[in-house]
Amino acid sequence: MTLSEVVGEIIRLGDASRAYWDRELPKDHPHYPLILDGEKQTPPPPEDAQILSILESLPEAQIYAVALLMYLGRGDFAADRIPSAIPRVKKMLPTKDLAIDQIMSQTALAEYLADAVAEARRRRIDLDDLASCDAVAVN
Structure with a gap:
């Protein structure tokens, strides 16, 4: 899969995961959004496992490219700083x-990636070129 396909699929699955949590957590936690000790644990959605x-399954270069896009969408750095952000x-x-742990820990992953994709489009950054960039590759 190309990076743009990977990111599109993660956004789709992440949106479904977020909808699941928004629907299911209030059922198990009467004081939601507060989750109190001892309350029933809500099982994770199947989309998280997907x-x-x-x-x-991704090569390391694509994993780091996804992480980079996550940080871009989160606002940790601007799109014009992508080359210097890759080594960071x-x-x-x-x-x-x-x-992978850092990516999976983001409850707003789909939103971060969607924002990063939109910013990349505005700046005419080809996501698939980003994934093949030598600077992203693990040394």
Whole structure:
């Protein structure tokens, strides 16, 4: 899969996951959005496992590109700083597993990636070129 296909699928699954949590958490937690100790644990949506499976199947360069886009969409840096941000992402997340854990921990992952895709389009940044960039590749 190309990076743009991967990101599109993660956005689709992430939106479904977020809808699940918005629907199910209030059922198990009467004081939602507060979740109190001892309340029933809500099982995760199947989409979370699908996102994890996709990430685990990706080459490292694509995983770091997804993390980079997540940080871009979160507002951690501007799109014009992508080249300098690539090594920073790799330094912050030195292993594939750590990068995947960081991506999976974002409850607003789909929104972050959608915002990053929109910004990339505005700036005419080709996501598929980003994934093949030597600077993203793990050394």
